[in-house]
Amino acid sequence: ISLASQIGDYQFDNLLLNAAGVRCASTDELDKILDSDAGGCVTKSATPEPRKGNESPRMKATSMGCINSMGLPNHGLDYYLKFAETNQGKSGKQVVLSVAGLSIKQNIEMLKKIQESSFAGLTELNLSCPNIAGKSQVGYDFEAVRDVLTSAFSFFKKPLGLKLPPYFDFNQFDGIAEVLNDFPVTYINSINSIGNGLVVDPDTESVVIKPKGGFGGLGGDYVKPTALANVRALRLRLKPEISIIGTGGIKSGKDVFEHVLCGASLVQIGTAFGFDGTPIFERISKELKEIMAEKGYHTLADFRGKLKTID
Numbered sequence: 225i226s227l228a229s230q231i232g233d234y235q236f237d238n239l240l241l242n243a244a245g246v247r248c249a250s251t252d253e254l255d256k257i258l259d260s261d262a263g264g265c266v267t268k269s270a271t272p273e274p275r276k277g278n279e280s281p282r283m284k285a286t287s288m289g290c291i292n293s294m295g296l297p298n299h300g301l302d303y304y305l306k307f308a309e310t311n312q313g314k315s316g317k318q319v320v321l322s323v324a325g326l327s328i329k330q331n332i333e334m335l336k337k338i339q340e341s342s343f344a345g346l347t348e349l350n351l352s353c354p355n356i357a358g359k360s361q362v363g364y365d366f367e368a369v370r371d372v373l374t375s376a377f378s379f380f381k382k383p384l385g386l387k388l389p390p391y392f393d394f395n396q397f398d399g400i401a402e403v404l405n406d407f408p409v410t411y412i413n414s415i416n417s418i419g420n421g422l423v424v425d426p427d428t429e430s431v432v433i434k435p436k437g438g439f440g441g442l443g444g445d446y447v448k449p450t451a452l453a454n455v456r457a458l459r460l461r462l463k464p465e466i467s468i469i470g471t472g473g474i475k476s477g478k479d480v481f482e483h484v485l486c487g488a489s490l491v492q493i494g495t496a497f498g499f500d501g502t503p504i505f506e507r508i509s510k511e512l513k514e515i516m517a518e519k520g521y522h523t524l525a526d527f528r529g530k531l532k533t534i535d
């Protein structure tokens with residue numbers, strides 16, 4: 225039984241990755257992921273310069289997942305670019321370099337630096353951070369997405385993936401797919417956290433995080449049905465050359481199986497990886513192989529995208 229999967233020219237011996245932002249801001253954390261059963265690692269979304277991020281408390285775990293308003297704390301692009309150049313492809317592991325500029329200009333500036341660098345792996349352009357005060361997720365502005373992709377592909381010749389926010393309406397699925405199908409995007413990653421949720425503590429009668437009056441991105445059990453819907457809807461709409469990474473609500477082999485059934489080629493684990501740490505990659509790999517064995521599947525391609533509907 226194989227958990228191997230391919231995105232563009234990149235072979236992953238295991239389809240499991242961490243989600244950008246979770247236990248991946250330092251090289252020590254990134255090394256731990258590479259030393260685990262994960263097929264590779266994803267760096268914390270980088271901005272051009274180091275950032276402290278939002279004030280704490282800025283993340284809270286709950287019985288159903290978590291809420292966060294980290295505000296893009298990171299060591300800056302150079303730090304992650306150096307790690308990525310050094311570690312990409314080592315012992316068959318892929319390093320995905322995530323970038324999240326605070327403007328189209330910053331995104332282009334970072335992509336130019338990556339294009340000129342010796343990094344030969346996958347770049348993930350994050351168009352979906354919900355936690356910068358005064359800024360909406362770029363992924364909700366289809367013309368802005370078209371603009372940034374038009375500029376990017378005028379010079380960026382390395383493989384590019386996009387981290388998208390969750391969409392909630394068929395017109396939105398159609399709208400974003402229409403834009404994406406016009407560009408040589410290597411993959412899309414759905415979903416980022418469900419933005420601007422609110423967790424209330426009835427005992428203290430208060431919100432639980434400080435930034436933005438307590439509003440923050442939701443992850444974990446809260447988001448799985450939305451994540452599966454986005455993976456499925458975009459698989460049905462995007463040209464086959466664009467692969468899909470499924471992210472959202474994964475904490476077991478069963479959850480991974482469901483994402484692959486909806487069309488995912490790789491999956492990323494955020495909230496649950498935050499709780500469990502790197503042992504989660506071994507546990508989930510084992511659980512998924514057990515499910516595949518029970519069903520008589522040998523590879524992910526045996527069931528990828530084969531979700532049945534009720535006719």
Ligand SMILES: O=C(O)c1[nH]c(=O)[nH]c(=O)c1Cl
Nearest residue numbers: 293294295296353355417441
């Ligand atoms: O607040 C964050 O750092 C953050 N938090 C998220 O839930 N998704 C993102 O893409 C980012 Cl960039």
